[in-house]
Amino acid sequence: xxxxxxxxxxxxxxxxxxxxxxxxxxxxxxxxxxxxxxxxxxxxxxxxxxxxxxxxxxxxxxxxxxxxxxxxxxxxxxxxxxxxxxxxxxxxxxxxxxxxxxxxxxxxxxxx
Amino acid sequence: xxxxxxxxxxxxxxxxxxxxxxxxxxxxxxxxxxxxxxxxxxxxxxxxxxxxxxxxxxxxxxxxxxxxxxxxxxxxxxxxxxxxxxxxxxxxxxxxxxxxxxxxxxxxxxxx
Numbered sequence: 266x267x268x269x270x271x272x273x274x275x276x277x278x279x280x281x282x283x284x285x286x287x288x289x290x291x292x293x294x295x296x297x298x299x300x301x302x303x304x305x306x307x308x309x310x311x312x313x314x315x316x317x318x319x320x321x322x323x324x325x326x327x328x329x330x331x332x333x334x335x336x337x338x339x340x341x342x343x344x345x346x347x348x349x350x351x352x353x354x355x356x357x358x359x360x361x362x363x364x365x366x367x368x369x370x371x372x373x374x375x376x377x
Numbered sequence: 378x379x380x381x382x383x384x385x386x387x388x389x390x391x392x393x394x395x396x397x398x399x400x401x402x403x404x405x406x407x408x409x410x411x412x413x414x415x416x417x418x419x420x421x422x423x424x425x426x427x428x429x430x431x432x433x434x435x436x437x438x439x440x441x442x443x444x445x446x447x448x449x450x451x452x453x454x455x456x457x458x459x460x461x462x463x464x465x466x467x468x469x470x471x472x473x474x475x476x477x478x479x480x481x482x483x484x485x486x487x488x489x
Contacts (some may be wrong), residue, residue: 269420296475307381307466308421308479315475323476355420361429362475363409368420 271356271369278346278376284339286372288356295366297339298323299331301352302371308355314339315362320329324369346376379404381469383480390457391488398452398483400467405445407469412441412452415482416465424465425452429472457487 272287290297298313300323310323314333328350330342339358343350356369380403390396400410409428413421425434425441427450433442440453450467465481 298477305481307481308468310476310478313475319427321475346444357421360472365423365426366413366421366477367423368413370420371418 269356269358269367269369271354271372273372274370276375277374278343278374280346280348280353281315282346284343284344284346286354286356288339288341288369289337290339290358291337292360292367293336294360295336295360296362297333298357299329299339299341300355300357301325302355303348312328312329318372321377343349343374348376350374351361351376379407379457379469379471381467381478381480383467383483385464385483386481387484387486387487389397389488392457392459394457394487395453395455396457396485398465398485400406400452400455402448402478403471404471405448405458406472407445410443411468411469411470411477412439412450413426413466413468415466417463421466443481457485459487459489462486464479 269290295316299311300308312331314320352371357366359366412424427443438455443450464482466485468477468479
């Protein structure tokens with residue numbers, strides 16, 4: 266049971282480039298979410314999804330897009346990378362929002 | 378706006394001590410609270426989940442309590458071990474939403 270898998274683990278982008286961070290879970294969880302973790306600021310919710318075809322914005326959605334075409338996958342797209350998006354990104358999933366959350370290992374993104 | 382605070386930011390104790398980590402939140406309209414552990418460079422692991430109707434949860438040497446009316450939760454670790462060294466984060470689920478708000482964490486070091 267792989268749990269929540271994020272790829273890549275590390276990425277360096279140039280300002281203005283776009284990329285997609287991948288997140289996949291094999292636990293048939295309905296709820297999935299993306300967070301960014303910055304020093305001294307804790308984890309902040311970017312986008313979340315309560316099921317296939319349903320997504321919504323979190324606290325800090327600007328500059329990011331998501332889609333949820335299947336239960337398993339929840340990719341996060343950076344449209345035009347900016348240095349302010351340098352962060353560690355975590356994907357999480359749970360059966361429902363009110364149940365235990367499972368996190369991926371994170372993607373460390375640097376935008377230069 | 379919900380704010381979650383964890384004090385102290387860092388804590389260093391000798392092996393074998395019992396210790397308490399604190400989490401406070403400003404709005405009592407929550408549906409649950411989770412405690413997580415994060416090891417350096419890793420994702421988060423859920424330790425304990427307390428629903429808003431519960432007062433405490435226990436798992437092995439860990440006990441978490443929740444006082445929703447006063448906006449406080451504590452994580453009690455009994456007989457601490459060097460392997461407990463990590464950052465501990467709490468997160469509250471906001472009532473009426475699908476969102477979690479995280480604290481900035483307490484970095485714990487248990488000295489052998």
